[in-house]
Amino acid sequence: MALRAGKQGQATMNGRKEKVLTLGSMNPCVRKVEYAVRGPIVQRALELEEELRQGVKKPFTEVIRANVGDAQAMGQKPITFLRQVLALCVYPDLLGSPNFPEDAKKRAERILQACGGCHLGSYTFSGGIQIIREDVARYIESRDGGIPSDPDNIFLSTGASNAIVTVLKLLVAGEGRTRTGVLIPIPQYPLYSAALAELDAVQVDYYLDEERAWELDVAELQRALRQARARCCPRALCVINPGNPTGQVLTRECIEAVIRFAFEEHLFLLADEVYQDNVYAEGSQFHSFKKVLSEMGPPYAAQQELASFHSISKGYMGECGFRGGYVEVMNLDLAVRQQMMKLMSVQLCAPVPGQAVLDLVVSPPAPSDPSFAQFQAERQAVLSELAAKAKLTEQVFNEAPGIRCNPVQGAMYSFPSVHLPPRAVQRAQELGLAPDMFFCMRLLEETGICVVPGSGFGQREGTYHFRMTILPSMEKLRPLLERLSQFHAKFTREYS
The missing domain is CATH 3.40.640.10 (Type I PLP-dependent aspartate aminotransferase-like (Major domain))
Structure with missing residues (x-):
């Protein structure tokens, strides 16, 4: 028996069926979802990276992604013991290798024995x-x-x-x-x-x-x-x-x-x-x-x-x-x-x-384990450098007129407030952008520095901020902070 197509199954004027899933028919709750840390500014950063690869001339040579707390993407080296044990777990044939310390081998064996079939893939x-x-x-x-x-x-x-x-x-x-x-x-x-x-x-x-x-x-x-x-x-x-x-x-x-x-x-x-x-x-x-x-x-x-x-x-x-x-x-x-x-x-x-x-x-290596000294040294080096970078970030930003940064007591980010001139706010509104999004987008286009506007995190009305990670290496962090401060001064002059 032939089935008659319902109204929604009918062909449109050009002979194509309407899509089942459209912006109008999809879950409205999903449409409301926003995630600023990987939002439009990050999409533009990816485009700029591709343009640089293709040889397009920019006022900078690299995009610095200071938008997300991804330590290893910013150059932090993995902790040796963690990767040794993981390597042994992923490829147990290495358990016979003399290149791994005995405590790493024991830890890998213990984890594998707790897995189905003694494999990490189960x-x-x-x-x-x-x-x-x-x-x-x-x-x-x-x-x-x-x-x-x-x-x-x-x-x-x-x-x-x-x-x-x-x-x-x-x-x-x-x-x-x-x-x-x-x-x-x-x-x-x-x-x-x-x-x-x-x-x-x-x-x-x-x-x-x-x-x-x-x-x-x-x-x-x-x-x-x-x-x-x-x-x-x-x-x-x-x-x-x-x-x-x-x-x-x-x-x-x-x-x-x-x-x-x-x-x-x-x-x-x-x-x-x-x-x-x-x-x-x-x-x-x-x-x-x-x-x-x-x-x-x-x-x-x-x-x-x-x-x-x-x-x-x-x-x-x-x-x-x-x-x-x-x-x-x-x-x-x-x-x-x-x-x-x-x-x-x-x-x-x-x-x-x-x-x-x-x-x-x-459960890291114990003091009696062969891997303990190296593990402790690597762990302390990471945390000490982060502490120094937290202090440097606060110091450099607070030396810049129009930028105010609270002490970075912990975590991996600074969230400074920035003064934006009324003409910059007006221009942002004309473009349909939040003022701090306008500032951050201009910053990205002119310096290659990618930070996230405070509007993506919420802030009191009439205040403007950006979030920046403190994860870049010391060699990159100071010039990055100084370049950002200089850009803010230039931006302020332009719209004053």
Whole structure:
């Protein structure tokens, strides 16, 4: 029997069927997603690189991508021990080679024995390899001064990002005024705004205090929560510590105040702690939310729900490409934990090489191991250089009229404010661009320096910023900072 084509299956005037998937018919939540770190300015940077390869003359000889925290792309060398063990895991025939230290071989064998068929190419348990979850638990206990950690509360993930989105999926529910609201810091890491847009949740902005080195103020949390309750149901509070893009490190007193606020307001806490190894400023110290919460005792320690995240992409490791990370949950309802495991099962498992690298990060060589001295020296060299680059960035920017940079206490970025003349703001508006996007695009076209406009992270109205990584080598960083400062002076003169 012949089937008649419905209206949507009919041919158009030129004889072609309409596409099933168009901008008009696609998921509207996806259309709302924006991710500034890899947005239009980065696309233009790629085009400029291609033009340079083709011999097109530019006022610069290379594009410097200071837009993303990708340490190895900026020249940082991988940590030898991590790569030795990974090489042995990927190609076990090397286990007989005399070119690898014995402790690296033992670690590779231990990881391989925990894999299906003793191969890194096999699927693992959806929550991650059990011995690695146990190693993560021991790492957390050591980091937090002996506070117990249960491997059953630890899930290995595709970087921290995947775990963050998984927890947000569990939290998002409701429609209209019952829709889930999530408090996120402004400026924020665009993963949060993108994930909330995709999940059709409500983004609730709370502003960090730029005048006080990007401090988190509980009074501002209260303001944001009070206003949000008129339009949604706030259920979660996200904190990034050390801060991205702002580089601040929260004090213990501040963390305690945030925990009390979340407890009193019945909010689930998400602690993004992927930069916990990256603390540089004198007097600053990383305190995990898990440790502070546990030490606060009842009722907080026994009841406040918390998910904390870590990753191999940052720190001293910079192993972004292997996509390894974990989430530890605390006081999560057991039935919800089962649902979380179900969500992770749909994705099968986190990349197994990433799980292997994570294991080495949480349980590095011991002092008695042959690889210990080299590992410690390489780790300290990376962190010392990052500390020097953080200080240099702040110093050079603050010497430039019209640029103001708070201390880079931690993480891998500076987020300076820039003064833009009214005529530059007007010109940007004529072009349909955010003023700081206009500034950053001109910077890229004239100097080859790629940074991300502050509008992609959020900022107070009438202020303009950009985010720049501190990852370029010292040889490149100082001239980059000076060139950027000189461009700002030229740009200001042009539009004054």
